[in-house]
Amino acid sequence: MNPKMKELRAKAMALPLQPGVYIMKNSRGDIIYIGKAKKLKNRVSQYFGSQNNHTEKVRRMVDNVDDFEYIITDSEFECLILECSLIKQHTPKYNILLKDDKGYSYIRVTDEEWRRLSYVLQKADDGARYIGPYKSSYYVKSSVEEANKIFGLPTCNRRFPEDFGRGRPCLNFHIKQCCAPCTGRVKLRDYNERVDAALEFLSGDSSRMMKELQDRMTAAAEALDFERAARYRDQIASMKKLRDKQKVVDIRLDELDVIAVAIEGNKGSATVLRFNESRLYDTENFIIDDVDDEVDFRSQFTLRYYTLRGEIPSHIALDGEIDDPENTEHWLSDKKGKRVYLTVPQRGVQKNLIDMCRKNAFEALGQQRGVTGRQLSVLDELKNLLGLDKLPEYIESYDISNLAGADNVAGMVVFENARPLKSAYRKFKIKSFSGQDDYGSMAEVLTRRLNEYKKAQEEGIDTGFGRLPDLILLDGGKGQVGAVLPVVASTGLDIPVFGMVKDDHHRTRAIVSDSGEIAIRPNRAVFTFVTNIQDEVHRYAIGFNRQQRKRVLGSTLEEIPGIGKKRAKELMRFFRTIRKISSATVEELEQAPGMTHPAAVSVYQYFHEEEGD
Template sequence: MTKRELWEKAKMLPLLPGVYIIRDKTGEIIYIGKAKRLRTRVSQYFREGVPHDAKVTKMIQNAFEFDVIVTQSEFEALVLECSQIKQHKPKYNILLKDDKGYSYVKVTREAYPRISAALQKDDDNADYIGPYTSSFAVREMVETACNVFRLPRCSKKFPQDIGKGRPCLNAHIGRCMAVCSGKISREDYNEAVQSAVHMIRRGQGEILKLLRERMADAAERLDFERAALIRDQIAAIEKVSRGQKVVRSEVDEQDVVAFAGTASAVCAAILRFREGRLVDKREFLFHDTQDIPALREEFLPRYYLEDNEFIPKSIAVDELPAGSGELARLLGETRGSKVRLYVPQRGDTARLVEMARTNAVERLARESGRYAREQKHLDELAALLGLKEPPRIIESYDISNWGDGTSVAGMVVFEDGKPKKAGYRRFKMNTVAGTDDYASMAETLARRAAEYEKGAKGQFGIKPDLLLIDGGRGQVSAVQAALAGTQLADVPMFGMVKDDKHRTRGLVSAAGGEIMLAMHRGVFTFVTSIQDETHRWANDYRRRMQKSRAYSSTLQSVPGVGPATSRALMAHFKTVSAVKEASEEQLAGAKGVSRAAARAVYAHFHPQPEQPSAET
């Protein structure tokens, strides 16, 4: 339907609340919204002369049809909109992704566990608390927990290093319990670690209550040394609490939300207060828009309802969104108790709202230079390749193989000129035998297209704007043949070719000549960064595979252990070290490992000393 036809259809809608669903020519849902009066809201999209920001303009250009669902109230429209957006994830609804990575608190599984901050979860048989969006907050939590419970920060291994050498400076100044001295029992140490984890998970209020109970119990048992230790832990927590009152909320459990915008972007900043103190800050950037009221109306329900985000008792905002009463009601029903959504007029909370707005303004100022640079690179790349518009989603592929002919593929994603690590994927070849880069690349992209056509979630459910293949015209031709007839066949594709020093030289298509990049410094740097990142990702996967095979072959050296048992052990224990430390019962408990194999493995890694022969 034309824009005029859509406007005529919109004029026939009722002046009732409801949800509208906009689709493109393929029938795919590209936007979902709610309205107090459907006719008024929907007709604004298609009426001539009504100004829109860049994002809405692009959505309207792709709109071909729309449907509406009339509801009995604005509240029902809000509930339906949230559920429909969560189900369909339309392209032009806002994406609630800040640009921070996630951080975790890592707790190792060993006789004397250690607590540390980690930027990602690894397959290392450790427990991870999180994810948290603020790496700063994670480091602060870990540092506080280690200080309060005097946990070691050194590189010593326990119990191996107990009694070896003198305690370090941290022990002498009271910052470490000095496990290495041998005066701390394993039970006391593990209780301190459990208390630290409890404080990280549940907060200082919960652990103070628990520690006071333990102190009273120890005193009743006349274990005064233990009671004194717990008393010191309580005093340390209270001291930390007193030192964290610089930025505090009037409410124990509150979020403070404010927005700021420029001519091309809007930033939402959220300050999160728990137990009255600031524990985290989140920032969300939305490009190609400047309509703060519309963004606020869409953002708040999406943020709190779509990804099971914790809903606090109180949410202070810079301005109330349209339909704030219905939103507060829905938030309260989801939380299970009343939620206050309000604009503070004076006092400390009003100053906190201004603080959140300042953070949003500062973030936009920092982003403007970086975004302009990245957008410039995308604009230049589009002009160089003859694309209709700058590619927002770029996927890049590389093949990595090793001596025995086994190959793997790496896929990296750049979104708006920046790496999107959540979209990275890896492939093991299923059909290609031997070292054949052309066939391996063809299989990889054919599988990528098949996932998209199946309606996969995540990155595989997104159609890229540009495909970059590590290699020349041969690789590109092989991939084009593999994608022929698929829904990715029309995606522009180029090969990234290198010079004799293995540096990026240019881009090549299956039919055209090579596009040299040396004269285009910005594009050259950008494409090189993509090619290097893809190469790194693919090679890292190959090295991991080789390491896994090496571990597996180590286990196969055990008499009676074949490939199947070796794979079962590695799948269950993750590392050979964990297999070595496991008991026979734990080995036998792994799926696919027989009792006889478990006995053989345990005996191999725990040989019994030979008994001396009796002398006659």
């Protein structure tokens, strides 16, 4: 804890109740954080009061504060402008900072007989021809990739004509994305025609280029050059396919930026999709460390991003709320020179774009963790649906299984990052009572599990039972949830508990809490995920129950004279059930592997002794 906490708090309590910017410094005098406040006294004093409500990042920052300064402003809007300016100037450690590595991109055409097309970020003095510069690296990259595919140009490392006939054509030839000059069968004249057409496609109007290709196809067909006509036909088809894929988004706006953020652990990801004339022309993603509050992250990212970018659109769609949206909108409008609108779409085309943008943000996070963006995205949907405080990366699910009250057992399955973690699965035998009581069984299992957590903590173990779940899902309804909540509450732990209920056809229907049901069918990804969890825990619990029954039945057979463990196992494998064994004749029993006549008689007599046989 900061030894100067009392001194700093006393200084903060003397601040005026006016808008302004505060500047936190460490013991070396370095600026480590810059913030703004509507009322300086109220905001700054919060840092040096109770630390219980602060995030981990804020606590670390406060521990390093040696002193602070402040600047009073005439309005909250002036606060925002001053804060942005100071952050850009000083780049404090604990503010969200974005590296402005957005450079220019070029289309590179090699200076050789068999020319190649590629995209690069910098010019080089290599004799190649460079077309550009372009601001959007996304646009250049995707355009060059599509041009190479449409006109069948090679993207491999082979050199021509040196490598003619030295190997088989690669996969791109077989999927009709390369003309395969490596085979030595492509004429240089035809190849250069493809390169020229690709360059014309990249630098001109695609509609005009398509009309020209159609004219060439017609001329080739009339000249009976059907092979060339077929090539033009394929290029036209590829261009039409590309144009269909790049259809105008019906957003009815000339300019639109879509911003979405994602948080997993202490890492944040922000993705920006930029549209002009209703077409996507650029996309950017940023990974930020030490992020723990979504609203603050989104707010700071929006300000930092447009501090770096000169092009501000007339409309910006966000995936959630930000701090001080009115002044942020005012600042953006002032920077652009005309009105800028900030919105949080709830439906329609823009909402669909927000969802796509958010999935891309999670995809970038997933690549950092080695999981897919789809997995993180479904956890985010589940978090929002259940109103959880953080992403449920570690989920435990429980189910009870018995047969008419006998062999009462439970199964626990674990999903980590939306995938089964089978090494963490656990089995429980119900010990505190006999008979059928699903509520009591569930309460006993969770009591034992949480007691194991306490033991593991005392021993310094943070794996297995030593790790707390972010979410508990019970295979059952409100009764099971009601039985478990007091158990969790008695430990003082804060673990969300929900049930998974099924319909009359034994299919997952909804998630239930102690206050009611939450429909999940409209959320397709969440519905599939929860169904998988419920099916898996049910399979695991009922499988353990069957193992227990087989073990008990096997023990029953071993009580018969002349029947050991091996013969009991062979009898069960041959007849499948005790009922079939008990109703079998001596001759039928002798057919089982390893059985002798005396052993068969002994088994028959065991099950028929009451009949006097």
